[in-house]
Structures are given as structure tokens and as C-alpha cells.
Amino acid sequence: MVGVPTSMVVIQPTGFCNIDCVYCYLPNRSDKHVIALETVERVFAELFEGARSAPELTVVWHAGEPLVVSPDFYRAAFAMIDRLKPDHVCVKHSFQTNGMLINDEWCDLFLAHDVGVGVSVDGPAAIHDANRKTRSGKGTHAQTMAGIAKLRARSVPFHVISVLSRASLVDPQELLDFYLDAGIEQVCFNVEESEGSHVSTLFEMRDLPEAYRTFLTAFWQRAQASGRIRFVREIDLAIGRIFRPEEAEGHNIQVEPMAMLNVGSRGEVSTFSPEFLGLKDERYGDFVFGNINADSLDTIMARCLASPLYRDIKAGVAACEAECPYFSVCGGGAPVNKLFENGRLDSTETRYCTLAHKVPTDLVINAFDGLVAERAQQASAFSSQREPQIV
Amino acid sequence: MSAADKTSKKKSVRKSTQAALVLSAVIPGGIAGLSACLSATAQAAVAPSQTSPAAISERLESIRAAVSAAQEIELSGKTTSPADPSVEVAWWWRNGGWRNGGWRNGGWGNGGWHNWNNGWHNWGNGWHNW
Numbered sequence: 001m002v003g004v005p006t007s008m009v010v011i012q013p014t015g016f017c018n019i020d021c022v023y024c025y026l027p028n029r030s031d032k033h034v035i036a037l038e039t040v041e042r043v044f045a046e047l048f049e050g051a052r053s054a055p056e057l058t059v060v061w062h063a064g065e066p067l068v069v070s071p072d073f074y075r076a077a078f079a080m081i082d083r084l085k086p087d088h089v090c091v092k093h094s095f096q097t098n099g100m101l102i103n104d105e106w107c108d109l110f111l112a113h114d115v116g117v118g119v120s121v122d123g124p125a126a127i128h129d130a131n132r133k134t135r136s137g138k139g140t141h142a143q144t145m146a147g148i149a150k151l152r153a154r155s156v157p158f159h160v161i162s163v164l165s166r167a168s169l170v171d172p173q174e175l176l177d178f179y180l181d182a183g184i185e186q187v188c189f190n191v192e193e194s195e196g197s198h199v200s201t202l203f204e205m206r207d208l209p210e211a212y213r214t215f216l217t218a219f220w221q222r223a224q225a226s227g228r229i230r231f232v233r234e235i236d237l238a239i240g241r242i243f244r245p246e247e248a249e250g251h252n253i254q255v256e257p258m259a260m261l262n263v264g265s266r267g268e269v270s271t272f273s274p275e276f277l278g279l280k281d282e283r284y285g286d287f288v289f290g291n292i293n294a295d296s297l298d299t300i301m302a303r304c305l306a307s308p309l310y311r312d313i314k315a316g317v318a319a320c321e322a323e324c325p326y327f328s329v330c331g332g333g334a335p336v337n338k339l340f341e342n343g344r345l346d347s348t349e350t351r352y353c354t355l356a357h358k359v360p361t362d363l364v365i366n367a368f369d370g371l372v373a374e375r376a377q378q379a380s381a382f383s384s385q386r387e388p389q390i391v
Numbered sequence: 392m393s394a395a396d397k398t399s400k401k402k403s404v405r406k407s408t409q410a411a412l413v414l415s416a417v418i419p420g421g422i423a424g425l426s427a428c429l430s431a432t433a434q435a436a437v438a439p440s441q442t443s444p445a446a447i448s449e450r451l452e453s454i455r456a457a458v459s460a461a462q463e464i465e466l467s468g469k470t471t472s473p474a475d476p477s478v479e480v481a482w483w484w485r486n487g488g489w490r491n492g493g494w495r496n497g498g499w500g501n502g503g504w505h506n507w508n509n510g511w512h513n514w515g516n517g518w519h520n521w
Contacts, residue, residue: 370432
């Protein structure tokens with residue numbers, strides 16, 4: 001097998017979404033086509049028969065609202081994947097959903113299959129409803145919160161992803177209060193980005209990194225002080241990337257061919273950043289390397305390796321490695337952000353890099369320096385207290 | 392080596408030993424434990440423009456050297472002995488009740504460093520971290 005194994009499959013069960021968020025990057029969110037079970041079967045048969053899967057494989061059902069497809073579809077898909085998988089491979093299914101359709105039947109499915117559930121909610125109603133709207137322009141907060149309440153009532157573990165806007169960035173306490181009131185314990189932040197046809201207004205803010213740093217510091221401290229937030233992705237993942245033994249290797253699966261396999265609802269296969277699927281660019285076409293209904297993964301991989309897309313992503317990673325002191329916590333960034341922010345894949349730093357990697361890394365390193373200094377001071381005070389008193 | 396260089400080297404070795412000792416005490420708590428400790432000393436971090444690129448690379452390298460050293464301390468069990476004056480900081484700290492996980496039984500060996508980006512930012516991707 002060439003390259004690193006596939007550790008994440010992002011499958012678009014349907015491109016359709018029941019809502020129409022202002023910042024959405026998906027171009028085909030009105031397309032109601034649903035992926036065929038035969039297509040799903042082809043993906044996993046190829047993946048497992050070709051021994052391409054990593055021992056832990058995350059399957060994310062996303063890129064459209066996954067819950068508009070019936071629970072029966074997933075029950076059948078999960079059973080089929082389970083039949084196909086080798087014993088040594090552990091498959092974890094995950095949904096990223098707007099939460100509006102969650103009911104008891106969905107909770108039964110989540111619990112029965114230990115599904116990872118991520119709910120997209122941006123905060124209190126005023127913040128959430130400013131961007132997350134129905135097609136008729138109405139807010140979706142109430143329905144999302146009803147879904148979260150159902151998850152809590154049924155003890156289904158979940159995390160939330162909140163897109164940060166100008167309004168939420170300035171008030172970390174308001175956001176924290178919202179999570180605490182809603183019983184949300186695991187949070188992830190995405191700063192509104194420029195991707196596809198969406199141009200982020202937030203990225204125009206000149207002092208965005210400083211504003212984000214201030215936000216994240218305050219949120220982290222207050223969340224820890226509350227004792228009720230168990231996971232803040234931006235901090236916890238930064239800690240894992242920074243505090244690793246010297247010999248531990250890292251992989252950035254967004255820049256390794258086929259480390260992430262991204263499958264569209266009609267079987268089209270892409271790799272690297274999942275957001276590429278469905279987008280078009282005059283240099284790289286539709287970012288698709290084949291269709292799983294007609295092509296083997298070996299063929300798709302060969303096309304990928306020979307593509308200008310891979311060539312330019314590789315050049316961008318090499319440039320990052322040569323120039324950027326944060327390379328060891330990042331591994332070359334997110335290609336989709338390089339393309340849509342810098343206009344080139346063979347470029348280096350993006351605003352996304354600054355926010356997703358640099359700010360949390362600086363914050364954690366700075367905190368660690370403070371911790372070491374504080375403990376040294378305490379040890380010194382402790383030692384001097386134990387010294388015999390001269391009378 | 393000049394006297395100034397010797398003093399500087401001594402300071403650097405001392406700092407990195409302190410870092411390893413602190414880490415040997417907190418790493419058993421896993422990522423959640425370390426996050427809890429670090430949040431107390433977090434402040435609006437030094438902006439990247441104010442820190443040289445070389446300094447950031449060096450800091451990351453020295454932290455990882457300290458993690459490796461801490462791993463050795465942890466595996467040798469030294470930090471459990473309060474009689475060893477060289478690990479006084481770690482011993483004192485551990486007795487404060489930080490130990491609630493473990494290298495092999497917490498959030499570290501089971502997720503964390505082996506995937507840089509750890510996936511993709513439109514997925515929380517935390518399922519194997521807790």
C-alpha cells in the first residue's frame with residue numbers, strides 16, 4: 001500500500017440539507033439524491049479488501065444533513081460495514097448534524113451503535129439564528145435545542161461545534177453560560193471561514209487573532225473553573241500536539257493521499273480536505289479522482305498521485321515545513337483553506353492556520369511556562385520552610 | 392566555554408529538568424488533567440509576531456524532550472518516592488491529588504499525538520479522546 005492508511009471516511013449520505021445556513025460552503029444542498037447502499041458497500045469492500053484501512057476507522061456521515069436519511073438506511077449500512085470489516089479494524093460511526101430531527105428512534109440508533117454525535121449549534125438563539133436559518137429565513141435554534149434536550153434525556157453522549165461570529169467572540173461568558181444551561185460538556189469552535197463561495201466577514205477583522213486569543217483564554221479558564229466542561233477541542237488537541245514524546249510521529253491526514261476518503265452521494269471519490277468535494281476550480285476541476293461504482297481504490301489512488309492537486313498540496317506542505325515554526329503541530333495545514341484564502345495550494349500560512357494552530361499553541365506554551373515557573377517557586381518556598389530554624 | 396555561557400547552560404538545563412518534573416506529575420492526568428493545570432496559568436499569550444520563529448521551534452523541541460524525560464521518570468516510578476529530593480516538586484504535587492489517569496490508562500496513549508490535525512475541523516473527532 002502506498003502512503004498512510006485511511007483513518008477517516010467522510011460519506012455524504014445526501015447533499016440535501018433541511019436548512020440553509022448563511023456561511024455554508026456546500027453547493028448542492030438542495031440535491032435530494034441519497035447514496036445507494038451498493039455504493040457504500042463498494043467503498044468499504046474496496047477499503048477492507050485492499051487492506052487500506054487503519055486499525056481505527058472513523059466514518060463521518062456528513063456534508064449535507066445526515067438525519068434527513070432514514071434510520072433504517074443507517075441500520076442497514078452499519079450492519080453491512082460490520083460484516084465486511086476485518087476483526088482487527090474498529091469502525092466508529094459519527095454524525096455531524098444540525099440536531100433538528102433528533103428523536104427517540106435516532107437516539108436508539110446512536111446508543112445501539114455507539115455513534116459519535118456532533119451537533120452544530122452556535123450559542124444562544126440570537127447568535128445561532130443570525131446564521132443558521134431555514135430556507136424561508138426563520139431561525140432554527142429552538143428545534144436544535146429540542147434535539148439536544150432529547151440527547152440529554154436519553155443519555156446519548158455528544159459534542160457541539162459552534163461557529164464563532166463577531167457577536168460570540170466578544171462574549172465568552174455568554175457562550176459558556178449557554179453551554180452550561182444546556183448541559184453541553186464538550187465543545188469545538190470553528191471560526192467562520194472563507195470556503196467555496198462563502199467569504200467570511202470575520203476574516204476581514206484586522207485584529208481577529210488577538211480577539212480570538214482573548215476569547216479562547218477567557219473561555220478556557222472559565223470553562224475549567226466551572227468544572228462542567230470536559231472537552232474544549234481547540235485546547236485539548238493543541239495539548240496533544242505539543243506535549244508528545246520526541247519520537248512520536250504525527251500525520252496530517254488532510255495532506256496525505258487517501259488518508260481521508262471523501263465520498264459523494266453518487267459515489268464520486270475525493271481526498272484531502274473534505275470540503276473539496278462538490279467544489280470546482282479551473283486548475284483542479286472538480287477534485288474528484290474517480291467513482292467508486294466504476295473504479296477501484298487502486299485506480300483512484302494512482303490518479304491522485306499523478307494529479308496536479310497532489311503535486312501542489314505537496315509543494316505547499318514542503319514550503320510550510322521549510323518556513324513555519326509551527327509545522328510540528330500542524331503538518332502543513334488545510335489545503336482547502338490555502339486554496340480559498342491564498343488562491344494557491346503551494347502556499348503556506350492562512351488565517352485558518354493562525355486561528356486553528358498558532359493561537360492555541362502560543363496559548364498553551366505560554367501557560368506551561370507559567371506553570372513551570374509557579375511550581376519552581378512553590379518548591380523553593382516548600383524547601384525553605386523545611387530548613388531548620390536558627391534560634 | 393565562557394563563564395556566561397556556563398551560567399546560561401546551567402539555567403537551561405535546570406529549566407528543562409523542572410519542566411520534565413512538572414510534566415511527570417501532570418501527564419498521568421491525561422490531556423484533561425493537563426488542561427485543568429494549564430488553564431490556571433493561561434493568560435493572553437504572547438502574540439506570534441512578538442516571538443521569533445526559532446524561539447517557537449526551540450520551545451516545542453524542548454517541551455518534547457521534557458515529555459520524553461517525564462515519560463522515563465513516570466515509567467521508572469521515581470516520582471512516587473517522596474524521599475528523593477530531586478523529585479520533590481512532583482511528589483508534593485502528586486500528593487495534592489492530581490493523579491487521576493495514567494500514561495497507559497488515560498487520554499494520552501489512547502489518542503492525542505498520533506494524528507497531527509487529528510482529522511478535520513468539521514468533526515469534533517474526540518471520540519477516542521475520552
